[in-house]
Amino acid sequence: MASIITGLQGLPPAEHPKGHPFVAGSYDELEKVHMAPYLDCISQHVCTVMASFSSYNGQKMHSHKFLLTDVLKNKLGFKGFVISDWGGIDKLKDNGDPEGAEYRVCAALGINAGIDMVLGRLDLVKFQEDLISLVEAGEVPISRIDDAVERILRVKFAAGIFEHPFSDRSLLDLVGCKLHREIAREAVRKSLVLLKNGKDPEKPLLPLDKNARKILVAGTHADDLGYQCGAWTVSWTGDSGSTTIGTTILDAIKQTVGPETEVIFEQCPTADTLSAHDFAFAIVAVGEPPYAEYISSKTELVIPSDLADMICSVADRVPTLLVLITGRPIELKPEMLEKIDALVAAWLPGTEGNGITDVFFGDYDFMGRLPVSWFKTLDQLPMDPGSNLYDPLFPVGFGLTHGPKMKTYSI
Known part of the structure; x- marks a missing residue:
């Protein structure tokens, strides 16, 4: 059993934080063992996928363009949107990425990797300013923004929230009645x-x-x-x-x-x-x-x-x-x-x-x-x-x- 666990999880680097799994192994193994459920979920029209806090072969999932974009979106044909975990973009700075202490760089890494919607711990104005700056500087292509917006709107239209909003403010008084x-x-x-x-x-x-x-x-x-x-x-x-x-x-x-x-x-x-x-x-x-x-x-x-x-x-x-x-x-x-x-x-x-x-x-x-x-x-x-x-x-x-x-x- 110990060898199976080691084979699936890999050995985490020294001082790897608790609760943030470190996964190691070959891509062939990943595809043969772990990808089947994702194919089934996508065929059932799952609309959102959340990037995990885990790392795969030393690279954090929130900056893993190969898995988020090349595999999930392109190879598996996922048409919904990828959302970050809470503060997942922020945590890229803990991974030794180039200039990782600067949130602006973390945002570029995550969005270019395929994150379409960001759950962030920093204030919204800071994120907006950094993202606009990244697009204006050409560090995040406008095509990447267009793709993210298209994916988010596609899910919202499919859910019918523009024609039939999920919230009805007239019901607020019923909460805690x-x-x-x-x-x-x-x-x-x-x-x-x-x-x-x-x-x-x-x-x-x-x-x-x-x-x-x-x-x-x-x-x-x-x-x-x-x-x-x-x-x-x-x-x-x-x-x-x-x-x-x-x-x-x-x-x-x-x-x-x-x-x-x-x-x-x-x-x-x-x-x-x-x-x-x-x-x-x-x-x-x-x-x-x-x-x-x-x-x-x-x-x-x-x-x-x-x-x-x-x-x-x-x-x-x-x-x-x-x-x-x-x-x-x-x-x-x-x-x-x-x-x-x-x-x-x-x-x-x-x-x-x-x-x-x-x-x-x-x-x-x-x-x-x-x-x-x-x-x-x-x-x-x-x-x-x-x-x-x-x-x-x-x-x-x-x-x-x-x-x-x-x-x-x-x-």
């Missing part, structure tokens, strides 16, 4: 997975009492709408804080409990706070900061030690529901699991925090089941349910329901 939010709230309710409910199954913590005298809410993710939404929402990698309109878990709790219930929020409760109040229970929400693409590649998928210590400190004094706001399983230490009374995987619930409290306080039952195995330790990854070594913390398909006679579902 009450119906949309009700559906999003329902999706939250149905996706929550109950993993533990009570140290003693005969004495479950959930559903929670709406009329409890005093409730503690804690954790980094309890009052952070950006963390609830995750990445690829308002921004690429996501952010923290009030990034959009919605309801945090804390706000949803305050809206759900009775008028006589006191809700105290402290992100990291101190010993004084815990000893000064007689809390009926605590809801602690923690997880990962938002992430996307290569930023998510980590050697550890764990709750940070300071947060784990906080959770244990709270659970030592107060019946505790731990809520995990994360797009994937994370490692849960046995000592923490023993201390907490209940555990829920809430994933990335988005803007409608009320969907969480709908279930926590008993208006709806839990319906979610794990779509993946939840590992005990990182060294178990990747997990194979068909292996005789399969020993997860929670198996794929696992999920509990409310009540003294809790049901357990698993696949």
